[in-house]
Amino acid sequence: xxxxxxxxxxxxxxxxxxxxxxxxxxxxVLPVLSFSVGTHSSRSFTSRGSYLDKVQRCSQTTRTVLAxxxxxxxxxxxxxxxxxxxxxxxxxxLLATAGRKxxxxxxxxxxxxxxxxxxxxxxxxxxxxxxxxxxxxxxxxFRFEAGPSLYAGLSSDASPNxxxxxxxxxxxxxxxITYDRWGAYxxxxxEGYELSIGAENFLEILDRYGGPNAxxxxxxxxxELRPLAKKIMGLPxxxxxxDAGILVTLGLQYPGPFLSAIxxxxxxxxxxxxxxxxxxDKFLKNYLDLIAFLLQGLPADQTLTAVMAYxxxxxxxxxxxLDYPEGGSRGLVEALSRGVTxxxxxxxRTSTEVEEVVVEDGRAVGVRLxxxxxxxxxxxxxxxxxxxxxxxxxxxTPHEAFDKERTELLGRVTKQYNGKGDTVxxxxxxxxxxxxxxxxxxxxxxxAQWTVVRDWDLGIDAPGNVVVVSCPSxxxxxxxxxxxxxxxxxxxxxxxxxxxxxxxxLLDNTKDRDSNAEYQAFKxxxxxxxxxxxxxxxxxxxxxxxxxxxxxxxxxxxxxxKRHRGxxxxx
Numbered sequence: 315x316x317x318x319x320x321x322x323x324x325x326x327x328x329x330x331x332x333x334x335x336x337x338x339x340x341x342x343v344l345p346v347l348s349f350s351v352g353t354h355s356s357r358s359f360t361s362r363g364s365y366l367d368k369v370q371r372c373s374q375t376t377r378t379v380l381a382x383x384x385x386x387x388x389x390x391x392x393x394x395x396x397x398x399x400x401x402x403x404x405x406x407x408l409l410a411t412a413g414r415k416x417x418x419x420x421x422x423x424x425x426x427x428x429x430x431x432x433x434x435x436x437x438x439x440x441x442x443x444x445x446x447x448x449x450x451x452x453x454x455x456f457r458f459e460a461g462p463s464l465y466a467g468l469s470s471d472a473s474p475n476x477x478x479x480x481x482x483x484x485x486x487x488x489x490x491i492t493y494d495r496w497g498a499y500x501x502x503x504x505e506g507y508e509l510s511i512g513a514e515n516f517l518e519i520l521d522r523y524g525g526p527n528a529x530x531x532x533x534x535x536x537x538e539l540r541p542l543a544k545k546i547m548g549l550p551x552x553x554x555x556x557d558a559g560i561l562v563t564l565g566l567q568y569p570g571p572f573l574s575a576i577x578x579x580x581x582x583x584x585x586x587x588x589x590x591x592x593x594x595d596k597f598l599k600n601y602l603d604l605i606a607f608l609l610q611g612l613p614a615d616q617t618l619t620a621v622m623a624y625x626x627x628x629x630x631x632x633x634x635x636l637d638y639p640e641g642g643s644r645g646l647v648e649a650l651s652r653g654v655t656x657x658x659x660x661x662x663r664t665s666t667e668v669e670e671v672v673v674e675d676g677r678a679v680g681v682r683l684x685x686x687x688x689x690x691x692x693x694x695x696x697x698x699x700x701x702x703x704x705x706x707x708x709x710x711t712p713h714e715a716f717d718k719e720r721t722e723l724l725g726r727v728t729k730q731y732n733g734k735g736d737t738v739x740x741x742x743x744x745x746x747x748x749x750x751x752x753x754x755x756x757x758x759x760x761x762a763q764w765t766v767v768r769d770w771d772l773g774i775d776a777p778g779n780v781v782v783v784s785c786p787s788x789x790x791x792x793x794x795x796x797x798x799x800x801x802x803x804x805x806x807x808x809x810x811x812x813x814x815x816x817x818x819x820l821l822d823n824t825k826d827r828d829s830n831a832e833y834q835a836f837k838x839x840x841x842x843x844x845x846x847x848x849x850x851x852x853x854x855x856x857x858x859x860x861x862x863x864x865x866x867x868x869x870x871x872x873x874x875x876k877r878h879r880g881x882x883x884x885x
Contacts, residue, residue, distance in 0.1 A: 390691040391417045391659075394681050395699060396668050396708070399427025400477070400647065402699025403662070407484045407653025410660045417690060418654055419681070421667035421876065425651055427699065428875055428882065429461040431644035434750065436795065438862050443644070444664065454795035456750035456862055459643045460875070463784035463802050464608075464763060466628070468637045474624065476551040477646075483552070484653030488645035491638040491789050497764030499850045502597060506850060508761050512634040524597040531595045536626055538591060539619075543627035545574040546582060546620050586614055586622040600770045607774045608765070608782065611741040611807035611882060638762075638789045671696050673711035681708075702738060703878035742775065743868035743880035745809045747844040749801040750862035755854040756799050762788040766847035775808045778843030782806050783851070801855065803844040811879040813840075814868045821869055841865045 395406045398420035406418040423442040424430040433441050433455040441455060467475035469490035471482075481487040499506040502523040509515040513536075520528040548571030553563040564572045575582065586606075588599055599614075605625060606614040614622065628634065639645035651662045667684040678696040682689050698705040706720045725737040766781045774780060783803045787794040794800045817836070820827045827833055848855050857863070868880030 389417070389688075390693060391415045392692070392694045393417075393697060394419065394690055394692040394695075395697040396671075396681065397427060397699030398422075398425040398647070398651070398662055398664070399699045400429050400650065402427070402697065403647055403650035403654065404477070404480045405697050405699070406660075406662070407486070407650050408480065410654045410657040411484045414694070416654055416657075416660045418651075418662040419666040419668060419683075419690075420662070420664045421684075422874060423665045425662060425664060426460070426643055426647040428871075428877070429459070429643045429647060430875075431457055431459050431642050431647075433457050434748075434862050434864070436750075436861060438864075456748075456795065456798065456800050457642055457644065457793045458748040458800060458864070459784075459786065459802055460746070460866070461643055462782065462804070462806070463638075463642070463786050464782070465637045465639065465646075466635070468639070469635070470633075474547040474551070479550055479552040480653075481649060484650070486649040486653045486656075488639035488641065488649050491640060492635045493638070493762060493789060494635045495761045496636070497761040497851060499764065499766040499847075500601075501767060501770055506764070508764075511629075511636065512631075513629045516629055519601075520595075520598065525595045528595040528598050531593045531598050534592050536630070539623040539626045540630065542578060542582070542619070543623035545571060545578060546623055547627065549575055582618070582620040582623075584619050586617050586619045588614055596770075600774075603774045604765075604767060604780065607780065608806050611775075613774050636763075638786065640790055640792070642786055642790065642793055668708060670710050671698075671708045673709065673713065676713060678709075701877050701881060702884065704876050738884055740879065740881040741807050741883050743809045743811050743814075743871050743877070743882060744807060744866070745778075745805045745840055745844065745868070746864075746866035746870070747801070747803040747841055747848070748862070748864040748866065749803075749848075749855065749860040750794065751799055751801060751855055751860045753797055753799050755859060756785060756788075756801075756852045760785065760788070760851045762786065764847075764851055766850055768843070777808055777810065777813070778805055778840065780806055780808060781844055781847035783844075783847050798861065801848060801852075801860075803848050805844065807882050809840070809868055809880075811868045811872075811881070814880070817869060821873055827869075837865050837867055840867070 392414040393406075393409050393416050395402045395409075395416065395418040398406075398418050402418055402420075403425065406416045410416045420427075422430065423444065424432055431443075433443060433446055435441055435453055435455050441453065446453065446455065467473045468478050468481075469492050470478075473479075494510040494512070495508055496511055497506055497508040500523065507519070507522075509518065517529060517532070520532055549564055549568055553567065554560065555563060588602065593599055593602070602622075603613045606612065606617040606622065609621065609625065610617060641648070654660045654662050668681045669684040669687070670682050671678050672680040672682055672689055672691075678692065680689050680691040681696060698708065700708065702723060706724060709716060723738045763782065763784045766783070768779050769776075772779045781803055783801065785799055785801050787799045814836075817827075817830070817833050820830060820833055845855075845857060871877045871880035871882070
């Protein structure tokens with residue numbers, strides 16, 4: 315709706331960067347974080363622009379005209395979306411549903427961005443989905459998820475999950491598999507426990523491992539946050555916008571919940587304070603920190619009160635369960651892709667990298683493709699689903715207001731931008747372990763997921779301290795060849811890129827990475843906590859026992875996902 319509002323009029327450099335983080339113990343999809351860059355009028359751009367700015371704009375216009383004469387410019391859409399991550403595909407599918415002619419371009423050969431899925435055959439060779447679909451004889455493959463493998467709030471028709479709302483609006487959705495058993499290995503429970511989710515079982519966990527005040531602290535917290543959650547959940551997040559239009563999308567449609575939420579606005583948007591909420595029990599504080607960290611990559615005291623309220627209320631949801639899309643994360647994004655491509659004239663294209671956003675007279679009017687220099691025009695808007703750094707990098711035409719914002723957000727030396735100091739902070743990166751193993755190596759009674767915390771005192775975001783292990787083929791056998799399972803173990807946003815900077819020169823050279831003994835040793839060392847976490851429930855899964863074994867590092871994130879410094883979103 316924000317996008318629709320803005321494309322009703324000419325708008326200078328309309329780059330709407332969308333960050334949609336799917337990162338959660340219960341895998342709630344957080345609301346889209348969107349922003350428009352450079353909101354001054356074309357007139358102010360022209361009057362403020364320097365002589366050099368004008369010359370460069372003239373040069374850009376000349377190149378566009380020459381491209382048109384040479385036949386390079388033969389496509390025009392209402393909106394071009396850069397990046398087929400979940401945010402980009404949500405935006406593209408909603409616009410296509412609203413009648414816009416949309417093109418979504420993705421540089422990777424798979425759609426999904428940080429939530430994409432990739433296929434590896436029994437020989438360990440990665441095979442793009444497009445090639446697999448062309449084969450008459452379906453080759454058995456392991457399907458690995460690049461992002462978290464935990465989802466909730468998606469199978470129910472009445473859900474506050476914004477991704478569910480998008481599916482309902484575009485008329486496309488995966489099939490859902492539901493389950494409710496979860497495993498955990500905590501410092502207080504080194505032997506682990508496996509329980510169904512929900513408030514009753516959570517109280518049992520508090521009684522087992524918490525102090526004498528754990529249950530009363532939780533009940534006090536729930537009594538404070540649940541009424542707040544009901545106010546928040548009475549408003550669909552897909553209708554929220556940051557201007558006066560909110561009076562139409564929320565005020566007129568949901569007047570009661572809207573007024574209730576407005577009365578709590580300052581509290582809802584403030585960071586959550588456990589101590590102020592009266593939580594003193596150490597175990598409960600640590601556990602809530604864990605859930606908040608898995609939810610968005612940040613501890614509880616850096617999590618919005620609205621998110622914590624949502625989380626607490628979810629414990630009490632009737633029939634609480636976890637969801638898994640058939641086909642894994644591929645099922646998630648393919649449904650969104652269908653929401654684009656089922657409309658005439660709308661497309662999603664992979665292996666299509668954008669070199670730059672074409673800017674004329676202070677407006678984004680299209681994109682130039684890297685492969686052939688071809689220009690694809692956008693009549694109304696260009697939308698970026700890239701991360702903040704890549705989005706600014708794509709805009710090469712000078713613009714005073716846009717460049718000022720670039721400096722404010724990224725710092726003066728963008729090449730060295732690391733999300734620290736006065737610039738926009740970044741979440742840390744991930745380390746992944748993808749395994750294809752024979753089914754006999756995993757106990758039949760093992761849950762589909764379990765989490766391991768080594769030491770609360772190390773800090774919730776210490777490298778290797780928190781590991782999530784997922785075995786999605788236990789839920790959906792199509793994720794692995796017959797007789798096999800896939801395992802995805804990952805350090806959830808706790809891998810600092812600073813530790814990997816020493817290998818930056820290997821980023822684009824596979825041969826050098828494979829032959830660099832120091833890099834391989836460092837990678838094996840940082841992956842060891844993942845092996846240890848897997849062994850908690852499947853001790854037969856050890857290095858060398860898997861049919862397929864792949865380790866993904868922050869360099870992998872940076873290279874394949876075009877994430878600056880391998881980041882997993884804004885902190």
